Amino acid sequence: IYERLLEVFPTSGRHWLAYANQYVADNDKKKAIEVLKRGLPHCPHVDLWRSYLTHFTSVTMQSTKDNSEVLKAFERAVDAVGQDISSNSLWSEYIAFLRSCKVSNQYENTQRMNQLRRAYHRCLQVPMHSVDKLWTEYEQWEKTLDPNNLQMAEQIIRDLEPKHKAARVAYKERKKLRDAVQNPQFPGPYTGENKEKQNLKAWQELISFERSNPQKMPSEDLRKRVAFTFNQCLSYLPLYPEIWYEAGNWHGEIGDLSGEIKTLEKGILMIPNSLLLHFALAEKHEMRGNITEAKNVYENLCELQPSPLVFIHYMRFARRSESVQAARTIFKKARKSAQGCSWHVYCDAALREYYSNKDAQVARNIFEMGLKHYSCEVEFVLQYLDFLASFNDDNNTRVVFEKVLADENSLDRQQALLIWDRFVDFEYSRGDLSAIHKLEQRRAMIYPERQGSQSLAQLACRFRFSNLWPCSSIERDLLGIQ
Amino acid sequence: IYERLLEVFPTSGRHWLAYANQYVADNDKKKAIEVLKRGLPHCPHVDLWRSYLTHFTSVTMQSTKDNSEVLKAFERAVDAVGQDISSNSLWSEYIAFLRSCKVSNQYENTQRMNQLRRAYHRCLQVPMHSVDKLWTEYEQWEKTLDPNNLQMAEQIIRDLEPKHKAARVAYKERKKLRDAVQNPQFPGPYTGENKEKQNLKAWQELISFERSNPQKMPSEDLRKRVAFTFNQCLSYLPLYPEIWYEAGNWHGEIGDLSGEIKTLEKGILMIPNSLLLHFALAEKHEMRGNITEAKNVYENLCELQPSPLVFIHYMRFARRSESVQAARTIFKKARKSAQGCSWHVYCDAALREYYSNKDAQVARNIFEMGLKHYSCEVEFVLQYLDFLASFNDDNNTRVVFEKVLADENSLDRQQALLIWDRFVDFEYSRGDLSAIHKLEQRRAMIYPERQGSQSLAQLACRFRFSNLWPCSSIERDLLGIQ
Structure with a gap:
């Protein structure tokens, strides 16, 4: 059961632990220990590391009595989760273990002392629970190390103090933000619950806080802190594209371009069906001039999850980075794709020919070609008609209006009404009085349940201009016009 | 007090009566009698006529004993309101008066008998209250006229019966519809109350019923019935343009073109500030080819109630019926009018040059001219930009976008955002990737409270096409996109 569960939710620390x-x-x-070892790379969770260390220490010390392996494990642990707000217990255990190490000579003693001081200094700069108690403990330890050299001890303490103080100040805000974060039972996707939305926001606020560098740390320390926060967040919310994208952008912003790409790729591995992450990755590649890589992203999408939107953006990409011909080839491919084709693809291909390639005739041909398949898609028909109307070629536009309305089989009554309304609007702005009246009458014949062509409401619509009406709003209410 | 009130509400029968x-x-x-005589032309109301007749009869008979004047008055009364559902009392009084007339010879007797029969025959075809009782009374009268010629009496009765029966059938529906009509205290305008709306509808249903000719009357009788119904309705609802327009159209439909015009003119006299009725009148004139008359309507409007909408339709009319030059002259006039000018006038003038005159350069010049005065009108600016974008001349469009956004003094923050959004949409469909990103960043700098240019929400908007989104609706909800 755990194996199957952890395959789906590899970042669920609590289940690794239970397993x-x-x-x-x-x-x-x-x-x-084997199980925990498998979970640790996915879960930067203090509890998991502490459990691992407990068992690893007991097994290792039993067999070899050699503490160097254990110390290495502790080092790995504090590297991984030593920034956590709850890592104080881990640090305490690490320090306790260091203190418990037997030393056999002066050299080893000095070495152990240096290790201890390094551990103290590192953890005393982490804004974590009970860091003040550790400070007292450390002061005492430092001062009793060499009673003959109290002055030096005090100097060391004095040098560390500002950084420790900064951590204590940061701790207050960090605790508030960390407390706002809920750890759900499973690291699942967003299902629409308000709780989940708030949790995402809480994480984003925590991340923003860390990125604002409240302790004024050197950039490498800051990088580690932010990376840790993103990683931990992604272990709890691995199916939220927001965080992957934000993490990727952060890598980019600190100049780590390969980290940016890798983060998005990891995100795609976690959420393979996220078009957003695929598009984000393709866009990053394209912006960096890595056309081949960008193309691969689109090719993969077309292969594995073809959809009209995928083909539309692949066509646009090809037109931008390759050639008109390349875009047309993809359009051809899209037309043959069962899941990848819809009126949207025709529409975008046509508009792209017109906008980018300035070729109105090709655009018209594509629209006409699309009309053969999608004359029942009112949105497509309206796009085509708007396109024609923008040419100011009234007669051609009228021909298409009439053609579409004459095709009895395509549009249902209510959809056809949208075309009629657009046609009447078109004549309001282009036609003469008798053309307008004739068209209103034709529409009224087909839709007798609407305002009659002879009604005052129809007159009011005819003489309206934008937000100007030939009557007051109270009169419009009486006429039944919105 | 009554004089002043009746000047405002000349169709208020109840106030003429009280006066x-x-x-x-x-x-x-x-x-x-003088007062009533003044009110009668405005109010086709039975009560008013009956009151008039009562006093007129008593005064006349006192002074002259000549009943011919009274009979003429009765004839005028039944002509005016003899179709009313409550006219039964009037008819009864008329018949009673006829019966009471002394006759001095056989000739006069025959004449009086014919008059009586004509009155009976007329009123028995009116669907009014108690018409069945009048029928019984008439049968008796007809049969007792000449006991020697009962056969002829029965023949006359038999000939009349189907028409009378039709009236009785129609009466049921007519009563229901007439009962639904409320007579308000004052014949005022619509103020937004539901009661008023229902009352208008009730009148319109009654009018429709009469127009449907339920008694299958000859066309002249039908015309009188419908005209009476419209007149009565207009005495109760004289400030409802709906009824004037409907009455005008009815005149037109039965071929009474001068009646159509006169009705609209009367409506305008009653509601001088109704643009709807003015436009309706101008349109009727124009449709009939009476260009001079139509022009007069527009000229009057420009003189007495100038407004942008008036100038817009005057310009359109001039372009249709005169010349481009005439329309331009009116545009010039509009620009100098304090109340008649707004961005709408510039916008319509420009679009008309483009749509009707196919002159894009003049259109551009007009838009540019308008921009000097209306750069703070976001709707105008957007119309101009849409117009430019439809040319597919991207660089010129960008220049105007930049110019408008650079003008700090014109648009307020929220209005400028509409321009920014339109600009970004424009680049989504026309620009390359880096142009899009740069523009998103510029917008995000100015509106930091909105989604950041680096946000996933922004990416989703960038990759959207029409109703296709690169994520589910539940994800859009999380991203805060509508």
């Missing part, structure tokens, strides 16, 4: 604890209960600590 | 009754109370019947 490992099953083996612990069976007294098979080695298996437990 | 006259004041004189009656003072025993000044002649004055009362």
